Amino acid sequence: MATISLNSPTFATMKVTKIEIKDFHQFKDFSIDLTYPKGHEKDGQPLDKICFIGQSGTGKTTLLELIPKFLYNYNLKSINEKTLSGLDNNVIIATKFGTKSNVFETQKFQHLDYKGERISAWARCKKNGEAVEFDEILDYWSNSWLNKESTRPIYFPSILNFEIDPNDDFNFKEGKIIDFSRNNVGVVWKMILDSIQKYQEQELQIRQEISRTVEQSSNNLEVIKKALEKLEHWKNTEFNPIKDVADKCLDAILAKFKLRVKVELDIKSKDDIGFIKIEDFSKNEIPQGLWSTGTKQVVLSALPLYLLKPKNTIVLFDEPERSLYPDLQRLIVDYYTSLTNNCQFFYATHSPIIASSFDPWEIVELKFNAEGKVFRELYYEGENHVDNYKYNPKLMRWDDILQRVFDLEHDGSEDRKIKLDELATLNIKFKKLTKKGEDHTPEALEILAQVQKLFKDLSVWN
Amino acid sequence: MQKINKGLARRRSLKYKNWEEKLVMDGKEHPADYNYYKTDIVMDLYQCQNGVCAYTEMYICVPELFAPSNWVKGKHKIEKPEDVKKTDHFGELEHWDPSLKKTHYWLWSNLFMIHASINGLKSNKAIVDYLKPDMPDYDSAKYFDYDEKTHLFRPNTEIEDEKVRDEIQRMIDHVLFMNHGVVRRQRIEYINGLKFKKQHGQPISVDRFFTAVGVCFQD
Numbered sequence: 001m002a003t004i005s006l007n008s009p010t011f012a013t014m015k016v017t018k019i020e021i022k023d024f025h026q027f028k029d030f031s032i033d034l035t036y037p038k039g040h041e042k043d044g045q046p047l048d049k050i051c052f053i054g055q056s057g058t059g060k061t062t063l064l065e066l067i068p069k070f071l072y073n074y075n076l077k078s079i080n081e082k083t084l085s086g087l088d089n090n091v092i093i094a095t096k097f098g099t100k101s102n103v104f105e106t107q108k109f110q111h112l113d114y115k116g117e118r119i120s121a122w123a124r125c126k127k128n129g130e131a132v133e134f135d136e137i138l139d140y141w142s143n144s145w146l147n148k149e150s151t152r153p154i155y156f157p158s159i160l161n162f163e164i165d166p167n168d169d170f171n172f173k174e175g176k177i178i179d180f181s182r183n184n185v186g187v188v189w190k191m192i193l194d195s196i197q198k199y200q201e202q203e204l205q206i207r208q209e210i211s212r213t214v215e216q217s218s219n220n221l222e223v224i225k226k227a228l229e230k231l232e233h234w235k236n237t238e239f240n241p242i243k244d245v246a247d248k249c250l251d252a253i254l255a256k257f258k259l260r261v262k263v264e265l266d267i268k269s270k271d272d273i274g275f276i277k278i279e280d281f282s283k284n285e286i287p288q289g290l291w292s293t294g295t296k297q298v299v300l301s302a303l304p305l306y307l308l309k310p311k312n313t314i315v316l317f318d319e320p321e322r323s324l325y326p327d328l329q330r331l332i333v334d335y336y337t338s339l340t341n342n343c344q345f346f347y348a349t350h351s352p353i354i355a356s357s358f359d360p361w362e363i364v365e366l367k368f369n370a371e372g373k374v375f376r377e378l379y380y381e382g383e384n385h386v387d388n389y390k391y392n393p394k395l396m397r398w399d400d401i402l403q404r405v406f407d408l409e410h411d412g413s414e415d416r417k418i419k420l421d422e423l424a425t426l427n428i429k430f431k432k433l434t435k436k437g438e439d440h441t442p443e444a445l446e447i448l449a450q451v452q453k454l455f456k457d458l459s460v461w462n
Numbered sequence: 463m464q465k466i467n468k469g470l471a472r473r474r475s476l477k478y479k480n481w482e483e484k485l486v487m488d489g490k491e492h493p494a495d496y497n498y499y500k501t502d503i504v505m506d507l508y509q510c511q512n513g514v515c516a517y518t519e520m521y522i523c524v525p526e527l528f529a530p531s532n533w534v535k536g537k538h539k540i541e542k543p544e545d546v547k548k549t550d551h552f553g554e555l556e557h558w559d560p561s562l563k564k565t566h567y568w569l570w571s572n573l574f575m576i577h578a579s580i581n582g583l584k585s586n587k588a589i590v591d592y593l594k595p596d597m598p599d600y601d602s603a604k605y606f607d608y609d610e611k612t613h614l615f616r617p618n619t620e621i622e623d624e625k626v627r628d629e630i631q632r633m634i635d636h637v638l639f640m641n642h643g644v645v646r647r648q649r650i651e652y653i654n655g656l657k658f659k660k661q662h663g664q665p666i667s668v669d670r671f672f673t674a675v676g677v678c679f680q681d
Contacts, residue, residue, distance in 0.1 A: 247608075370582075403643040424616050425611035431609075432619065460600050 012099040012149050012312045015046030015344040016067060022090050025083075026059050028373045037361050039386035049333065049345040051358045053406070058374050060348035061158070063364075064316045067346065068109050070152055071095065071314070073120050074176040076155060088112055097145060103128050104137050108357030150312040157181035158319040158348075160300055172308065185300040189275050190307070191307045195241045200265065204239065206231050245276065249306035253298050253335060254278065257327055259286065276303070293323040301332075305339035315343050325382035333357035352393075352401040360389040365405065416458065423454045463517055463606065463638060464672045466596045467568065468510045473608045475502035476536030481571055499568065506553065507540045507575045516522040516556065516574035516595060516647045517638040518582075523551035523575070554581040558594060571596070576622050580639050587637045590629060605630055606640075608677040613650045615640045615674075646672060653678050 012409035018033045021027040034050055036042040052060040065076040070091060087110050094107040105126035113119050123138040132258075146152075155177060161184050172178060172191065246261035254260050259402040262285055276299065278286045291299075301320070315336070321329050330353050337345065349355060355363060361384075365377040380388040393401050402408045410417050426447050431442045465636050473479055476656075478499035485492055494499050507526040514521055526546040532538055542547060553575040557563050574595070576584070593605060607616045617630035634640045656675065659666045668675050 400647065403647060408643060411647075418610055420614060421616065424606075424612040424614040425619060427609040427611050428607040428616060429619050 013046070013344075014097045014145075014150050014312050014314065014343060015048070016050075016071075016095070016314070016346075017046045017062065018094065019066070020092070023065075024086050024090050025062065025376045026057070026368070026372065027062075030376070032376050033384070034364075034366050037380070037384040037386050037389075041360070045330075046231055046344065047362050049206065049337065049358065049362055050347070051355055051363045052346070052348040052366065053355055053363060054374075055368065056350075058366035058368060060366060061318055064155075064318055064346055064348050066091070067314060068155060068177050068179075070110070070120075072153060072176045076179065077157075077181055080390070084110075084118065088118065092123070097150070098140070099149060101128075102140065102144075104140055105129075106137050110286070130403070146309070147280070150310065151310045151313040152177050153303060153311055153316065154178045154308065155180060155316045156185075156301055156304075156318065156320070158322065160297065160322070178304070178308065186275060186305045188307045192245070193240045195239075196265075199238065199240055199242075203231075206234055226328060245306065248269075249302055249339060250276075251297060253302065253328070253331070254295070256325075257292065257295055257298075259295065283368060294325060294328065298321045298328065298332075302335070302339060305336055308345050309341065311341040313343050315340060315345045317345065317347045319349060321349055321354050326353050329353040330356070352359050352398055352406055356393045356396065356398070356401055356406060358389050358393055360384070360393060363393065400461070419454055419458055423451065423458065426451050426454070463515075463593065463595050463602055463640065464511075464519060465512055465600050465602060466516060466574070468507075468596045472510050473506060474530070474533045474536070474572060475499065475506035475510065475538065478502045478506070478568075479536070479570070482568055486569070491565045496568065500555075501536045501631055502536075503568065503570070503573060504551075504553070504575060504667055505532070507555075507573060508551065508553070510596075511575055512669070512672070514672070515553065515580060517576050517578040518580055518642070519553075519671045519673060520580075520645060522577050522578050524555045525669070527551060544595075551575075552578055556581055556584075558589065559650045560586045560588070580642070583639055583642070584637055589633060593630075593633060593638075602673050606673070608635075608674050609661075610653075610674075610678045613653070613674065625633055649674055 015034075017033070019032050019034065021030040023029075031146075034047045035044050039100045054061055062078060065078050068074040069075045069087070070078060077089075089109070089111045092107050092109040094105070096103060097106045101357050105124070107123045108120060109123065110118060110120050122134050122137060125132050126136050127136065127140075151448070152175065157180060160180060163184060163186065172188065182456075191270075209233060210224075210227045214224055217223040218224055238265070242261060242265065243263050246263055251260045259278050260281065262279040262283075264325060277286060278295065278299070280286060280289065301317075305315070320332055320336075324332065329351055331356065332347070333347070334357065337343075340414055347354060363379065366374050367377050369375050379391050381390065382388050391404055393405060396404070398449065399411050403411060430439065430444060430447045430451065433439050433441065433447070440446055482492075486564040487548065505528040510524045513523040513528065524546060526532075527540075527548075527550050528538075531541045540548065554577075556574045557567075558572045558574060562569055566572060582610050592600075594600060595602075603618070605618055605621070607618050608614075609616060615634050616636070619629040621627050622631070639645060652671055653675060656666050656668070656679070660679075
């Protein structure tokens, strides 16, 4: 049986605290606790972000996809008719959600009813710790929680659709979750097209007024100055949607590519706006067709978070490192968090750099046991207490993370290993010659010369 | 890979010893599913190996677990279960010669404790006979050198036969995992920690990586 539970917060929240799977594909008697450990200031509360790591095939994406399935009854790609039956009575989702005064608990699961129809059921329903009827919790979930206190969850698959299709008519106000494995990411831009157009029309109107003023009062500098001041004042006080995107969302991260959002636009109608425009620091616009994959990746994953303003919900990222240079991978976890309000993030990644953004209790490392079943490798010994964790990816070097967390045997390529072995042998030989008082012999000097060359070849080897 | 003394003088699992010796003397096969003595064997191996993995010398068992106070009349019994648990170790039983598993599963001379992860990596790969660490004439320095700068084990550079050196190198890399990245990293940190203590005049005690520490501190 799989269980996903949400813990009681001190404010509005919707965060998973536990996933249990009794028997589903590679998972058997699998259980992960997703709360902060003892000794942490949030002891027992749900984790704000979780990072699934593990060899391909260990089920990272499956875990991501079970969450919308059991919390929102939404089937992502791998949950199809063939796999659905495997979840029957095998899966329970225990959840807590709500506000400070209305904390609801329930266990959600799926089974076949007496007619043989598959239904999602809720069990062990509680309100503020007291048992309540299923109807009450369902009523709160449907009428007060979804789309009011909480926005819909968002799923970013491992392969994002980078196509920017202005004719995509996806409606973000409908649907159980926002699933970018089925919908084009670029379409979120439509959400602010109207406000951009309104802003541009106002600006155009003021500029036309200035033109008329100049035409009518070309000798009266004071009048012209006042007209220009009006434009300046309007610019300073009017909300500029594109500038807001630039300042609050994209420019800081685009600067890594020596790019920024083009704020000054020359447009006459909504159709002229098109998609967001990017320029270099010399104000040369970069046509969309020439955007690098990394630029697209940043823009198309950050824009939805900025524009959809997710709140009290769950955000799922499968392989967020795609196409990103390491220095950007280092930043994106905190960056994405900064664009949301009290959301719980789930990441599935193969990147040690992404993993280094997480505390050890936020990492769920999946491994196969001898029977081919998946288990979570615990990073703590004894009690689950912050002091008992043996690794802290936030404090480790990248190569250290690769070796200890990602289980890479060597600290470099096979060629490096061979050279290191050579170096070790030469060191040993030189030491033995030194012990015999032969450290100035031609043989010893030849060894030293080889050692020096290897030092150079191996760069900083220690 | 340190020399391991599994001789009578170090033995505490005397009940198992008598049982096993009688089976051997009578030429009987060992019952493969017989677990009555398993904890005795594991704990006695740990105390013979000083609580470290037989191959990598990684620390894998708290010493309280195999302490003399936990032995009663030749059987292991934890004196203070509130202080130490039977599971406070990371080791797994290693059968030196896997072919003996079927008939002599509990043969003392064929058993070592090694780190569970190393056991998983090693699987059933055979180790050359002359590297069996409990043989009377086994001497780590005879087969292995240790470079304290790279912290890598190497076949003894004085072994003239290149084939033997290659064989030992293969053992180091692919069977014993003495230079596995995680093992090496732990070794470097441990030895650096000891050096730091020594530099600052603090007392040092060694509870793992005995062979490497011996080389690094021999002067």
